[in-house]
Amino acid sequence: MNFDFDKHLGAVERSVSSPEREGRPARAITLSRSYATTVEDLWDAVTNADRIPRWSMPISGNLELHGRYQLEGNAGGSITECEPLSHFALTWEFAGDVSWVNISVSEDGGGRTRLTLTHTMQHSAHWDQYGPGAVGVGWELALLGLDLHITRPDDPMPDETEFATSPEGRAFIAGSSDGWAQASVANGEEPASARAAADRTTAFYTGESA
Numbered sequence: 432m433n434f435d436f437d438k439h440l441g442a443v444e445r446s447v448s449s450p451e452r453e454g455r456p457a458r459a460i461t462l463s464r465s466y467a468t469t470v471e472d473l474w475d476a477v478t479n480a481d482r483i484p485r486w487s488m489p490i491s492g493n494l495e496l497h498g499r500y501q502l503e504g505n506a507g508g509s510i511t512e513c514e515p516l517s518h519f520a521l522t523w524e525f526a527g528d529v530s531w532v533n534i535s536v537s538e539d540g541g542g543r544t545r546l547t548l549t550h551t552m553q554h555s556a557h558w559d560q561y562g563p564g565a566v567g568v569g570w571e572l573a574l575l576g577l578d579l580h581i582t583r584p585d586d587p588m589p590d591e592t593e594f595a596t597s598p599e600g601r602a603f604i605a606g607s608s609d610g611w612a613q614a615s616v617a618n619g620e621e622p623a624s625a626r627a628a629a630d631r632t633t634a635f636y637t638g639e640s641a
Contacts, residue, residue: 436603439575445610447563447618452531452551459551460563460611464574465539466546468581473536473544474516476577485588486580487573523550546574561635562620562628564611568636571607601637608633 444463451457466473476482483490492500494510500521501507508522508529518535530552539545550566552558557565576588594600612629616622633639 434599434603436599436606439578440603440606440610442578443571443574443607443610445563445567445614447611447614447620449554449618450551452553456554457551458554458558458563459549460567460570460614461547461549462567462570462574463545463547464578465543466578466581467543469542470516470536470538470544473546473581476580477534477536477546478519482580485584486576528552528555546577548574560628561632562611562615562625564608564629564632565635567611567614568604568607568632572604575603595637601639604636605633608636 442464444461446461448459448461449456450459468476476486478494480490480494487502488505489503490500491503492498492507494500496510496513499507499509506523506525508524510519510521512518512520512533516536518533520531520533523530523532530550532551533549535547537545537547548570550570552566572591579586579589595604608629611632612625615625615628
């Protein structure tokens with residue numbers, strides 16, 4: 432596979448924060464990445480049920496304000512906000528837990544458009560074990576798929592398992608985990624704990640031992 436994982440890792444801005452949600456301690460991750468396309472095209476790519484499976488996974492439901500959606504084999508939820516060509520928000524309901532996702536698109540200059548995604552969840556033992564990379568790496572893989580779709584729309588989507596077990600895929604996942612460990616430390620996490628959580632996350636995504 433001819434894949435420049437360093438370029439894609441460097442294209443993502445990552446941050447971690449510790450807000451409150453519904454009166455309880457929460458954790459939030461934010462990813463931001465610029466794409467070589469228009470606001471209209473990027474908005475369509477992330478909201479059109481026919482295009483989403485070309486960079487992510489099959490989706491069903493009513494993709495409108497107050498509608499419900501379901502990603503095949505993954506999360507479902509409700510669309511709680513939608514301002515066309517600007518931003519939308521939804522609940523992320525998976526394995527009995529509810530978290531919250533906000534996505535915005537905006538002009539980034541030079542014919543590019545920026546996507547910013549924030550995923551907020553209640554603080555939990557799962558976060559303490561795996562850190563922000565547990566969801567951050569998954570979203571980063573999705574944003575990578577989105578870039579491949581935007582730049583090469585006629586190419587088939589790479590096989591997720593083949594990519595995760597390839598040398599390039601493992602390097603990308605490890606690099607993403609490391610980036611989230613650094614973002615966690617910047618948010619006040621103890622470096623050794625952040626590193627251990629990142630190692631567990633990398634092992635989970637690659638199927639290797641931590």
